[in-house]
Amino acid sequence: MTSRRTTRARDIDRSNTCTLLDAGYGEGQLDFEEHKSRTAAAMSARTLGELESLVTDLQLPAALTDTLPEPEPASPRRLPLKAGIAAAAVAVAAVALVQLNRDGPDPAPAAAAPLVPAPAAPAPAPPDAYSDVAPVVITPIDTLTAGGIEQFRDKFRKKFGDTLVYDVNFFDDYVSITRMMPGQPDREQDYSFRGGFQADTATSHSGDEPPFDLASVDLNALAGHLLGAAESLHVPGGTISHIRMEVEDGDPQVTVFVGNDATGASGHMYLRPNGEIAAVYPYSPTG
Known part of the structure; x- marks a missing residue:
């Protein structure tokens, strides 16, 4: 192996x-x-000749050591030798990670390449302010049943703080x-109720x-009367049309009205x- 032995060595050559x-x-x-002594010598070498003397007895493929290249701009861990020699050295260095000399401690492993985090997934587009908003559904109360009247009464008490009406x-x-x-x-004051209370005329x-x-x-007790109201009032196929609660002539009363629109x-009943x-x-069919 030949080289310009007196050429000053660079840090990259070492x-x-x-x-x-x-x-x-x-x-x-x-x-x-x-390995330890030659590495120390390489790091303190002043010329290319001194560096070459440290590796000339190592086995490298003969086909890659025929000529010497001109010195090239610095690149990580490349000698101003033939490009093929540098390539062979890199290949051999890779083998060094698995074929270790049994006479001394393992050389330090090569630093792993830093991991590049995957790009973050794009944030989902915000929902449309109107089309994607679920509508608020208010379940209607069947106030022609005793259970529905009870629900209404609870809402009335919560709204007004009492359960008093002139009529309902x-x-x-x-x-x-x-x-x-x-x-x-x-x-x-008049109010209407359809899931909530709405004030009308005063x-x-x-x-x-x-x-x-x-x-x-x-x-x-009211529930029983409502279930049999059509039979009690002799209205075949009849249904309850409305229920009224008020004080009449000093007596509080509940009136249940039943009708059949078809007939x-x-x-x-009071x-x-x-x-x-x-x-x-x-x-009564006869009036």
């Missing part, structure tokens, strides 16, 4: 020589002490209410009847809040 020495150590051509009419899809205006005994209160207390109604038959029947007005 580093590349150490690469070849690592390869020789990995293949068992150098023992631990030889329960229909299949809404409720109409008239109650006193707080602090104004001579005024009354008028002067006429009459001396006291308010009806919704809490006084025995809903269990025109209808009837009604109940006391405790469920007692006060009066029955059944349908």
Whole structure:
């Protein structure tokens, strides 16, 4: 192997020589002490000749050592030898990771290439402010049943703080209410209820009847009357059209109205809040 022996060595030349020495150590051509001393000599060498003398006795493929290259710009751990020699040294250095000399400790492993994190997935697009928003669904209350009236009564108490009305009419899809205006005994306020309370007109209160207390109604007793209302009132195929609660002539009463729209038959009954029947007005084909 020939070279320009008196040419001053660069740091990159010293580093590349150490690469070849690592390869020789990995293949068992150098023992631990030889590798250590030659590496120290390579790092302090002043000329290319001194560096070449440290690796000329190592086995490298003959076909890669025929000529010497011109010195090249610095690149990590390359000697100013033929490019093929540098390539062979890199290959041999790789073998050094698995074929280690048994006479000394393992050389330090090559530093692993840093991991490049995968690009973050794009954030999902925000939902459309209108089309993707689930609608708020309010389950209707069937206030022609005792259970529905109980739910209404609970909501009424929560809304107004009491269960007092002048009158209330329960229909299949809404409720109409008239109650006193707080602090104004001579005024009354109408409300409608369809899942929530909506104030309607306010008028002067006429009459001396006291308010009806919704809490006084025995809903269990009422439930039985509602189930058999069509039979009790002799309205075949009839259904409850509405229920009214009020104080009439000083007596609180619950009126249940039943009708059949197809035949025109209808009837009604008066109940006391405790469920007692006060009066029955059944349908009669003869009038």
